[in-house]
Amino acid sequence: MARPPYSLFDVVVEQVVLVTPHMKRITIDGSCLSPFRDGLPTQWLKVFVPGTSTGRAYTVRRFDPVSKKLELDFVLHGDNGPASAWASRVKPGDTFKISGTHPRSGFCIEPGATHYLLFGDETALPAIAGILESLPSNARVYGFIEVADADEEQTIQSAASVNLVWLHRKSDANGMSSRLVDAASAITRPYQNTIIWIAAESTVVAALRRLAISEWGADRSRLHAAGYWKRGEANHRDAHANP
Numbered sequence: 001m002a003r004p005p006y007s008l009f010d011v012v013v014e015q016v017v018l019v020t021p022h023m024k025r026i027t028i029d030g031s032c033l034s035p036f037r038d039g040l041p042t043q044w045l046k047v048f049v050p051g052t053s054t055g056r057a058y059t060v061r062r063f064d065p066v067s068k069k070l071e072l073d074f075v076l077h078g079d080n081g082p083a084s085a086w087a088s089r090v091k092p093g094d095t096f097k098i099s100g101t102h103p104r105s106g107f108c109i110e111p112g113a114t115h116y117l118l119f120g121d122e123t124a125l126p127a128i129a130g131i132l133e134s135l136p137s138n139a140r141v142y143g144f145i146e147v148a149d150a151d152e153e154q155t156i157q158s159a160a161s162v163n164l165v166w167l168h169r170k171s172d173a174n175g176m177s178s179r180l181v182d183a184a185s186a187i188t189r190p191y192q193n194t195i196i197w198i199a200a201e202s203t204v205v206a207a208l209r210r211l212a213i214s215e216w217g218a219d220r221s222r223l224h225a226a227g228y229w230k231r232g233e234a235n236h237r238d239a240h241a242n243p
Contacts, residue, residue, distance in 0.1 A: 013094045022076045030070025038065045040106035041130030046099035049086040061126040073126045115194040118143035123228045124199035135160040144183045202227030
């Protein structure tokens, strides 16, 4: 296989935990990631599972700067995709490859920001959890997270004042869900200096971004939106994806 234009590191699975029925957390030794920036949530890297030549981008769920343990969360949807198929069967001792974290990845916590509005589906949960765990106690957060059902909800710790609304998926005949867009359409205009963060399926993100700009008059410098995946595409390339 042709090597990508960046360094790859061989890593060994140290621990496997089923966080929810469809979310598996894999712990590895991340000491190979010397440029990892502590305190910067949503950094991402490429994962190359055995038997594949194309890496998929995954958000780092958590990195312990002391032990160097690094956690990656994988959404499980059967054998629909090599990464999911591998993650569904992975066990301690298995090996795979990762890249270093992307140098432009990460969400900077603004010291003076106190209001946050977050939207995401299960693919965005590692990033949302990382953001919440990094926020100070004076931050106020409203978040809307779409998952399949109540079993997929997670408990996330934060020093901030957090109000999370879990939206259980409601699909139409084409398998698309409008829960996040419906929830955004139903809320009042956010506080002017609110930082808005959005990550989900690409068309949903586009709709939320349009709503934030046209209906709420959101400050574009405080609006962070990325399509983590796109229906019908195996390896969507927006900001990154959690397949």
